[in-house]
Amino acid sequence: MGIDAGFDMVPPLSKNIVDRHNWDQFISSIKSLYRDDPQVDIEPNYILFKAGEYPKLPFEGHKFLRFSSKISGANARVTKVEGYITVVTRIAKSYFGSRVRYWDECVDQYGIYDWSKVWESIRSYEQVCGAEIPISLVPSITSHDPISELPLFEIENISHKGRGLVARCNISKGTRILCEKPLLTLRPMAPGDAEKVLATQLKALPKESQRQFLSLHNTKPGQHPFTGIVKTNALPCGPDSPIGGVYPTICLINHSCIPNSHHSWNNNTEQETIHAIRPIKAGEEITISYDRGGTSSVRRTFLKEAFDFDCHCHRCSLLTPELGASDARRSLIQSLDDAIGDPFRMASRPKDSLRDCSSLLQALRDEYDGCTEILSARAYYDAFQISIAHGDQARASQLTANVAVVTNMVRNNVTTHCEITFDPVEPIGNQAEEYMGQLDDEDDLG
Numbered sequence: 001m002g003i004d005a006g007f008d009m010v011p012p013l014s015k016n017i018v019d020r021h022n023w024d025q026f027i028s029s030i031k032s033l034y035r036d037d038p039q040v041d042i043e044p045n046y047i048l049f050k051a052g053e054y055p056k057l058p059f060e061g062h063k064f065l066r067f068s069s070k071i072s073g074a075n076a077r078v079t080k081v082e083g084y085i086t087v088v089t090r091i092a093k094s095y096f097g098s099r100v101r102y103w104d105e106c107v108d109q110y111g112i113y114d115w116s117k118v119w120e121s122i123r124s125y126e127q128v129c130g131a132e133i134p135i136s137l138v139p140s141i142t143s144h145d146p147i148s149e150l151p152l153f154e155i156e157n158i159s160h161k162g163r164g165l166v167a168r169c170n171i172s173k174g175t176r177i178l179c180e181k182p183l184l185t186l187r188p189m190a191p192g193d194a195e196k197v198l199a200t201q202l203k204a205l206p207k208e209s210q211r212q213f214l215s216l217h218n219t220k221p222g223q224h225p226f227t228g229i230v231k232t233n234a235l236p237c238g239p240d241s242p243i244g245g246v247y248p249t250i251c252l253i254n255h256s257c258i259p260n261s262h263h264s265w266n267n268n269t270e271q272e273t274i275h276a277i278r279p280i281k282a283g284e285e286i287t288i289s290y291d292r293g294g295t296s297s298v299r300r301t302f303l304k305e306a307f308d309f310d311c312h313c314h315r316c317s318l319l320t321p322e323l324g325a326s327d328a329r330r331s332l333i334q335s336l337d338d339a340i341g342d343p344f345r346m347a348s349r350p351k352d353s354l355r356d357c358s359s360l361l362q363a364l365r366d367e368y369d370g371c372t373e374i375l376s377a378r379a380y381y382d383a384f385q386i387s388i389a390h391g392d393q394a395r396a397s398q399l400t401a402n403v404a405v406v407t408n409m410v411r412n413n414v415t416t417h418c419e420i421t422f423d424p425v426e427p428i429g430n431q432a433e434e435y436m437g438q439l440d441d442e443d444d445l446g
């Protein structure tokens with residue numbers, strides 16, 4: 001008997017690249033913190049804390065459920081196991097946030113997992129899982145022209161932009177153009193540290209992958225060349241992920257403020273995927289968006305500061321009157337989006353909020369030449385939420401057809417979503433939009 005304390009990882013980590021990356025960083029921090037501590041041993045498969053009940057941290061994060069020990073009794077007092085638990089918990093929280101559930105039986109808190117499961121997980125630390133295929137050796141999947149069996153694109157020099165991908169044949173909307181595993185991934189850190197980490201990662205790659213990485217564009221060559229390549233090319237591994245991935249072919253795709261393709265991270269396959277979001281003609285450049293929207297001056301400033309280039313896309317190359325008209329539409333989109341996001345307005349004036357959703361959809365269509373499924377996703381979702389919040393089941397159910405298609409997009413974030421299927425679904429809408437438009441005074445909403 002005795003009193004236990006520790007933390008559980010809830011839910012457990014998976015084998016995906018993001019979890020693996022975070023766990024590796026966490027283990028490195030623990031190793032360096034306790035490098036000179038004679039009571040902490042680095043065993044072949046885990047870190048062993050020789051205190052209390054000798055808790056362990058495995059090198060394979062997906063096996064981990066609990067870090068704990070009895071914290072009462074002579075043994076524990078002598079070996080200060082409580083201190084290890086406190087410090088390891090704090091560091092784990094900095095990497096995994098609320099997934100780390102601290103518990104302490106002294107104050108009637110108990111772990112989430114059954115002890116039988118925990119013991120089973122600890123026993124599994126002894127065996128190492130089969131070696132994983134290094135990311136860089138997994139080939140990319142490139143869609144092919146069904147007639148010629150050649151890839152759908154070629155790499156060409158593009159005026160003012162360096163290299164880029166150009167469609168070899170007509171590509172229809174929804175086509176998966178390319179799918180790649182990252183050559184390497186990196187989380188934000190000081191440039192000096194990043195350079196060292198990247199040098200180590202690069203060294204471990206096969207020669208061909210090293211060559212691919214080093215051949216990528218670098219807007220900031222100089223003191224930190226590897227970091228410069230990552231800054232110029234990395235795409236986030238998932239919505240809002242701090243981890244960036246660098247890809248041999250996807251990183252050759254240039255930016256456009258009216259892109260014809262979309263990039264998304266698939267957490268299950270750990271691949272970045274490029275889909276056509278509008279029909280692309282043979283000879284047309286394949287482009288994605290690096291920016292966050294806004295008027296041309298906002299985009300220009302962002303692209304210069306974040307990526308150090310002046311945009312030469314079709315939209316930014318328009319003459320003043322057309323560019324001015326585009327900027328006016330972008331400002332309208334921004335103000336409608338802000339108004340829809342106002343929770344007080346949504347609660348007190350739902351009809352106005354729904355009208356804004358409808359106007360936003362129209363403004364998006366005007367600005368993006370009719371191809372707005374991705375950007376429209378949130379507008380439909382917001383309209384659905386407003387209707388549901390006000391008990392308007394009829395309108396909400398009209399919107400569900402749209403929401404069914406778009407929730408996937410919204411759930412995965414409208415800007416960098418994953419796992420979106422671009423089946424040739426009739427754009428969400430027409431019926432639901434008409435229904436949203438019927439906002440007359442007799443309407444029972446609000």
Ligand SMILES: C[S@@+](CC[C@H](N)C(=O)[O-])C[C@H]1O[C@@H](n2cnc3c(N)ncnc32)[C@H](O)[C@@H]1O
Pocket residue numbers: 160161162163164216217219232233251252253254255256307308309310311312313
């Ligand atoms: C990820 S790389 C794209 C591939 C690059 N063009 C190459 O030659 O390797 C990003 C760089 O491409 C160029 N680029 C991308 N989109 C551009 C655009 N719309 N206008 C001008 N340059 C662009 C910029 O130099 C930018 O730093």
